[in-house]
Amino acid sequence: MGEPADSQVQAFVARSLDLRGLAPEQLLQHLIAVQQQFGWVPPAAVHALAAALDVAHAQVRAAVAFYAFLHDQPRGDFDILFSDNITDRMLGNQRLVGLLAERLGLGLDATRADGRVTIGLTSCTGMCDQGPALLVNGQAVTALTAARVDRIADLVDEGVPLERWPGAFFRVADNIRRRGLLLSNPATDGASLRRLLENGADTALTELERSGLRGRGGAGFTTALKWRFCREAEGGDRTVPRFVVCNADEGEPGTFKDRVLLTSYTDLVFEGMTLCAGVIGARLGFLYLRGEYRYLVPHLESVLARRRAEGLLGKGILSQPGFDFDIAIHLGAGAYICGEESALIESLEGKRGVTRKRPPFPVISGYQDRPTVVNNVETFLAAARVVQWGGYWLRGEGTDQSAGSKILSVSGDCARPGIYEYPFGTPVHRVLTDCGAGEVQAVQVSGAAGTTLAPAEFDRLLAFEDLPTAGSFMIFDRSRDLLDLVRNFAAFFAHESCGFCTPCRVGTALLRNLVEKVAAGQASTHDLQELRDIGALMRQASYCGLGHTAPNHVLNTLDKFPAIYQRHLRSADYSPSFDLDAALGSARALTGRDGVADHVEEEA
Amino acid sequence: MSTTLILDGRPIPFTPGQTIMDAALAAGVYIPHLCHNPDYAPHGSCRVCMVGVGGRLVSACTTAVLDGMTVESNTETIASTRRSIVQMLFVEGNHVCPACERSGSCQLQAVAYYVGMLSPHFPQCFPQRPVDASHPDFMIDFNRCILCELCVRASRDHDHKRVFAVSGRGLASHLVIDSPSGLLGDSHFAASDRAAQVCPTGAILPKHRGYEQPIGQRLYDQAPISVVGDLRAQPGGD
Numbered sequence: 001m002g003e004p005a006d007s008q009v010q011a012f013v014a015r016s017l018d019l020r021g022l023a024p025e026q027l028l029q030h031l032i033a034v035q036q037q038f039g040w041v042p043p044a045a046v047h048a049l050a051a052a053l054d055v056a057h058a059q060v061r062a063a064v065a066f067y068a069f070l071h072d073q074p075r076g077d078f079d080i081l082f083s084d085n086i087t088d089r090m091l092g093n094q095r096l097v098g099l100l101a102e103r104l105g106l107g108l109d110a111t112r113a114d115g116r117v118t119i120g121l122t123s124c125t126g127m128c129d130q131g132p133a134l135l136v137n138g139q140a141v142t143a144l145t146a147a148r149v150d151r152i153a154d155l156v157d158e159g160v161p162l163e164r165w166p167g168a169f170f171r172v173a174d175n176i177r178r179r180g181l182l183l184s185n186p187a188t189d190g191a192s193l194r195r196l197l198e199n200g201a202d203t204a205l206t207e208l209e210r211s212g213l214r215g216r217g218g219a220g221f222t223t224a225l226k227w228r229f230c231r232e233a234e235g236g237d238r239t240v241p242r243f244v245v246c247n248a249d250e251g252e253p254g255t256f257k258d259r260v261l262l263t264s265y266t267d268l269v270f271e272g273m274t275l276c277a278g279v280i281g282a283r284l285g286f287l288y289l290r291g292e293y294r295y296l297v298p299h300l301e302s303v304l305a306r307r308r309a310e311g312l313l314g315k316g317i318l319s320q321p322g323f324d325f326d327i328a329i330h331l332g333a334g335a336y337i338c339g340e341e342s343a344l345i346e347s348l349e350g351k352r353g354v355t356r357k358r359p360p361f362p363v364i365s366g367y368q369d370r371p372t373v374v375n376n377v378e379t380f381l382a383a384a385r386v387v388q389w390g391g392y393w394l395r396g397e398g399t400d401q402s403a404g405s406k407i408l409s410v411s412g413d414c415a416r417p418g419i420y421e422y423p424f425g426t427p428v429h430r431v432l433t434d435c436g437a438g439e440v441q442a443v444q445v446s447g448a449a450g451t452t453l454a455p456a457e458f459d460r461l462l463a464f465e466d467l468p469t470a471g472s473f474m475i476f477d478r479s480r481d482l483l484d485l486v487r488n489f490a491a492f493f494a495h496e497s498c499g500f501c502t503p504c505r506v507g508t509a510l511l512r513n514l515v516e517k518v519a520a521g522q523a524s525t526h527d528l529q530e531l532r533d534i535g536a537l538m539r540q541a542s543y544c545g546l547g548h549t550a551p552n553h554v555l556n557t558l559d560k561f562p563a564i565y566q567r568h569l570r571s572a573d574y575s576p577s578f579d580l581d582a583a584l585g586s587a588r589a590l591t592g593r594d595g596v597a598d599h600v601e602e603e604a
Numbered sequence: 605m606s607t608t609l610i611l612d613g614r615p616i617p618f619t620p621g622q623t624i625m626d627a628a629l630a631a632g633v634y635i636p637h638l639c640h641n642p643d644y645a646p647h648g649s650c651r652v653c654m655v656g657v658g659g660r661l662v663s664a665c666t667t668a669v670l671d672g673m674t675v676e677s678n679t680e681t682i683a684s685t686r687r688s689i690v691q692m693l694f695v696e697g698n699h700v701c702p703a704c705e706r707s708g709s710c711q712l713q714a715v716a717y718y719v720g721m722l723s724p725h726f727p728q729c730f731p732q733r734p735v736d737a738s739h740p741d742f743m744i745d746f747n748r749c750i751l752c753e754l755c756v757r758a759s760r761d762h763d764h765k766r767v768f769a770v771s772g773r774g775l776a777s778h779l780v781i782d783s784p785s786g787l788l789g790d791s792h793f794a795a796s797d798r799a800a801q802v803c804p805t806g807a808i809l810p811k812h813r814g815y816e817q818p819i820g821q822r823l824y825d826q827a828p829i830s831v832v833g834d835l836r837a838q839p840g841g842d
Contacts, residue, residue, distance in 0.1 A: 503689060
């Protein structure tokens with residue numbers, strides 16, 4: 001697309017301003033629209049948005065630099081980003097990246113001279129059950145094979161617009177393999193909202209309390225308590241605006257269950273949000289959708305429109321005067337940290353997604369510093385069913401501390417990757433058996449930030465009291481070198497650290513470099529201790545959960561799989577982090593001396 | 605109304621609403637810090653002021669005191685944590701103390717001495733960061749920026765100008781300047797701004813004078829930062 005004329009950019013920004021409004025909170029949404037239109041954010045757009053929204057130029061540029069899907073330099077007409085989760089790698093994405101780069105004649109992170117195409121890598125796009133995957137101009141392409149990549153190279157070279165690419169490329173399957181309490185029935189007709197209107201908010205909260213429902217995003221905060229805190233914030237003053245936010249920024253590597261819930265259980269998710277609005281007294285809600293799932297927007301908008309037409313959203317829901325609530329979709333733009341609720345709120349406000357100081361928690365001071373409930377997609381769905389069918393319904397499954405079921409995203413080395421719903425308290429080995437995993441070496445539970453399990457732990461239980469999980473479940477068989485997992489996750493966290501606090505900003509980069517040093521055969525025992533020390537520091541001293549959990553995979557594997565490091569060690573004790581003899585190469589070249597005496601002998 | 609916390613075994617009075625840092629500063633007890641300046645809202649980003657409360661580490665500058673709270677600050681474990689954090693700050697930038705104009709009066713350097721840092725320990729990152737000398741009165745050497753955001757806060761909350769912001773993410777996070785060109789000279793920055801005075805390192809420096817104070821008379825030459833206090837937050841130092 002190259003460089004558009006300033007007038008063209010200004011006209012587009014003006015249309016975006018008409019459509020999305022002049023609130024500074026809309027900054028990120030405008031920037032995403034500009035990026036989508038021009039393939040980058042030209043300076044003329046930065047100037048126009050800074051002026052129209054009354055935000056600083058620096059703030060606009062800072063946002064562009066923060067979000068991975070926004071660019072301040074032109075990208076190719078076809079901007080191709082390969083998902084680079086460890087599961088994509090296990091399915092051979094690196095070979096396919098190389099194939100496409102070779103076919104199109106360009107390198108990684110480069111734009112071809114004719115401006116036609118850019119190829120890069122991106123964090124997990126949530127297609128691990130049907131990878132390798134990529135995004136082309138933000139649209140998800142799944143199930144890549146050499147043949148499919150070959151065809152993509154042709155389409156790019158012929159300049160065929162995306163709308164005319166084969167529809168099969170963009171097909172995303174649900175892959176639901178096991179249905180439980182939540183997945184057994186996607187249908188709803190607003191029953192939970194009728195319950196709310198019949199019995200009142202206090203009864204709804206009582207049912208939620210009785211159910212023991214805890215947040216499905218991983219942290220497990222009691223949902224009834226969160227809603228009650230928000231309802232009672234500001235002394236319960238009903239004139240203070242409140243907000244409902246659905247966290248659909250499913251960025252944890254290896255998780256994709258929200259993708260399926262938003263595809264096939266959409267009404268239930270929106271109903272849960274509406275229910276929450278009715279309980280806490282909110283008039284506006286947001287679905288914060290990760291940019292990787294932007295292909296879902298037309299579907300989501302159509303469900304929202306239908307629900308408005310059915311009287312389940314909008315003014316006077318179910319003909320109840322004063323029950324007014326609507327939902328807006330806000331897109332993310334490639335930032336894992338925005339899955340953290342306070343960073344998500346910053347992003348909703350159009351800013352860089354940097355976590356806020358807590359307390360105050362969002363239920364007291366969230367979006368626009370107003371009381372705000374932020375819940376996971378799955379939590380809203382479960383809440384709607386609890387109010388519809390009563391608290392005991394959820395209690396019918398699970399454990400004392402973990403009522404109900406958990407939806408897992410299963411991927412990696414198994415015969416049947418996909419979505420599995422189990423009662424809480426299910427042992428890991430049961431999942432492995434059901435999905436057809438054999439010769440399992442390790443399981444990564446709850447994503448890159450989660451826990452690495454060795455076979456001796458496969459009888460542990462998926463439950464808040466043992467193995468809390470947001471649902472990611474990645475399987476590694478004995479053919480895998482687990483150091484590849486560590487390298488992939490270490491690079492992921494270095495890429496996704498927001499950079500606010502020192503231990504995480506610097507620590508994630510140091511860990512990545514040390515892990516690469518191990519892989520390159522340059523490390524010694526001393527470096528393994530360094531990995532431990534830096535990891536421990538990050539756990540203790542980081543500002544938010546990202547930094548606290550980012551070293552988990554390193555610390556877990558050092559404890560449970562020490563051999564994956566040790567077999568790469570160069571010497572047991574100490575080795576320098578650079579090659580002195582190689583460093584002297586330029587001096588040898590300059591002086592023209594290259595005799596035996598001009599080389600430094602390596603110490604054994 | 606005043607109540608008490610126990611800091612390293614010593615009772616310290618505090619007023620409700622104070623943070624551990626507020627109470628310690630008021631009692632004359634030094635907890636090392638870099639992104640904190642009592643004139644601005646607590647930030648909690650540098651993590652140098654980590655203290656132990658109930659077996660966990662928390663940042664003293666953002667943690668509100670509760671009555672009877674027991675806080676550990678002066679222990680070898682905590683000193684080691686702080687040292688590692690300061691070392692991280694050193695290796696992610698390019699800090700050449702012997703040549704720096706701020707040497708001897710630099711809060712980062714003084715804190716490094718205080719926490720017993722004898723080497724950078726970690727491999728240097730050697731980032732490529734340009735110097736901005738476009739302003740007639742001040743220059744910015746981004747090599748020395750530690751992302752404390754004190755200039756961001758001072759410009760926004762005191763000068764009401766929003767001259768500075770932090771851009772990017774991860775290790776690529778960097779300070780940016782609010783002007784169409786991105787240069788300080790094209791911004792609304794003025795030598796009289798509070799933002800010109802708050803930098804705890806040598807990143808924001810006045811032009812046309814240098815090395816004015818002879819060695820021996822610089823801020824931290826005679827006594828450590830735990831006695832002298834911060835660069836600008838000392839009494840009457842406004």
